[in-house]
Amino acid sequence: NAGVTQTPKFQVLKTGQSMTLQCAQDMNHEYMSWYRQDPGMGLRLIHYSVGAGITDQGEVPNGYNVSRSTTEDFPLRLLSAAPSQTSVYFCASSRPGPHSPLHFGNGTRLTVT
Amino acid sequence: AQTVTQSQPEMSVQEAETVTLSCTYDTSENNYYLFWYKQPPSRQMILVIRQEAYKQQNATENRFSVNFQKAAKSFSLKISDSQLGDTAMYFCAFRYSGGGADGLTFGKGTHLIIQP
Numbered sequence: 001n002a003g004v005t006q007t008p009k010f011q012v013l014k015t016g017q018s019m020t021l022q023c024a025q026d027m028n029h030e031y032m033s034w035y036r037q038d039p040g041m042g043l044r045l046i047h048y049s050v051g052a053g054i055t056d057q058g059e060v061p062n063g064y065n066v067s068r069s070t071t072e073d074f075p076l077r078l079l080s081a082a083p084s085q086t087s088v089y090f091c092a093s094s095r096p097g098p099h100s101p102l103h104f105g106n107g108t109r110l111t112v113t
Numbered sequence: 114a115q116t117v118t119q120s121q122p123e124m125s126v127q128e129a130e131t132v133t134l135s136c137t138y139d140t141s142e143n144n145y146y147l148f149w150y151k152q153p154p155s156r157q158m159i160l161v162i163r164q165e166a167y168k169q170q171n172a173t174e175n176r177f178s179v180n181f182q183k184a185a186k187s188f189s190l191k192i193s194d195s196q197l198g199d200t201a202m203y204f205c206a207f208r209y210s211g212g213g214a215d216g217l218t219f220g221k222g223t224h225l226i227i228q229p
Contacts, residue, residue, distance in 0.1 A: 033216050042117075042204060043158075045216035058216050090158060098146050098210045099165065102217060104158035 002026050006091050006105035013081040013112045021076040021108050023091030029103070031094045032074040036060065036087040037107070043090065049074055050096075081112045115140045115207045119220035126195055127228050133180075134190045134223045136205030144210035147181065147188045148217065152202040161203070164188065166210075192225075200227045 007022045025032065033048035035058075045058030049068040063085060065077040074093075078085060088109050092102040116139045126132045138147070149161040164172045164181050171179050176196075180189045192199055202224050206217040 035216075035219075040122075040221055042219035042221040043206075043217070044219070048216050088156065092158075098208045099163070101148065101160045101163060102158075107156045 004091055004093055004103050004105040006089075006108050008108060009106065010109050011111070013078075013110065015081060015083060015112060017081050018077070018079050019081065020078075021089055021091075021110070023074045023076065023105060024072050025074075025091075025093040025103070026072065027093060027103065028071060029093035030071065030096050031100075032068065033058070033092050033102070034064070034066065034074070034076045035090045035092065036085075037090060038087050046076065046089075078110075081110075083112045086110060086112045115142070115145075115209065115218045117205050117207050117218050117220035119203075119205055119223050121223045122221075123224040123226070125226040125228060128195060128197060130195055131191060131193050132195055132225065134192075134203050134205075134225065136188045136190070136220055138186050138188065138205070138207050138218075140186070140207065140209075142209055146208045146210065147179075148206040148208065149177070149179070149188075149190045150204045150206060150219075151199075152204065152222075153198075153200070158204075162190065195227050197227050197229060199225060201225060 004025045034046040035043040047066040049055045091105040094100040145166045147164045151159045162174045176193045202222045205220040
């Protein structure tokens, strides 16, 4: 069972470069979301989607774009990377309903120099 | 907006001891869900236990149990007979039951170390 798959696992970017973090799930979950984890900050919500074609902003959306063209995929785009975006990024998915636990990917460690 | 506070940045106990991790939250909502997630050194986020706010009975999962005090807005996690594999970051999280944002609000985490 693949669950939630994130690629790449590690990435180093230079300031101003762009890249896309990939996230795919094979559980047919409607809800998908992106979080960033910084030391001493816990996880903070960047963007989320309640279904294909529908996305919305979370707590810290600036500098990130998302789209949801299929149920399975939810890529996160950094258009112009900044050192403040150095972080570990997690993608998560779940069934509808607040009682449903999130299923997380293994994370992407991004360093922006 | 909801806030989740974990007041213990780090805890250390001996193997086989019982340990309690504290979590408090602030919300004006009445219906919500609370979760504890474990993050071992592998970085994977693993659900430990969840509690529905409208249920008075405390949730239990094997060695893990919670003490949910809704009026006090407290949601502590008790780990009994702690094992070396319990060493991890533990995050408390809140999720609103109503419509709108689908995300979790996380606390900053407690680093639990189980000593042999």
